Amino acid sequence: MIRTVVDREICMGSGQCTIYAPNTFELDPEMKARVMDPYGDPPETVRCAVSACPSGALSLDSDDRQEHQ
Ligand code: SF4
Numbered sequence: 001m002i003r004t005v006v007d008r009e010i011c012m013g014s015g016q017c018t019i020y021a022p023n024t025f026e027l028d029p030e031m032k033a034r035v036m037d038p039y040g041d042p043p044e045t046v047r048c049a050v051s052a053c054p055s056g057a058l059s060l061d062s063d064d065r066q067e068h069q
Contacts, residue, residue, distance in 0.1 A: 002043055003061045004050065008032045010057035017058060020049035033057065 004024070013031035017024075023040030025033050041049075050058040 002046070004035050004038060004046055005059050005061050006033050006035060007057045007059070008034075010055050012055045012057070014054055016052045016054060017049040020052050021045050025049065 006025075011032045013027060013033070015027055015033075017033050018026055021041040024035060024037055024046055026036045028034050047060070050060055
């Protein structure tokens with residue numbers, strides 16, 4: 001399973017991720033992104049949102065990465 005991680009220190013609240021993957025990300029009252037549903041959008045859609053983040057605040061973390069190292 002792929003997990004999306006939001007670095008709130010880096011997020012600048014542009015909202016790009018909420019446009020690319022609106023069922024996965026939302027902006028909280030502090031205008032920082034958060035994952036509201038990790039299964040809200042297809043993995044490809046989430047990857048597009050991660051790529052579109054202008055500040056690099058989003059990253060993907062795979063639960064099984066230990067097996068691939
Ligand atoms: S696209 Fe990046 S900077 Fe913009 S709200 Fe989402 S995580 Fe924050």
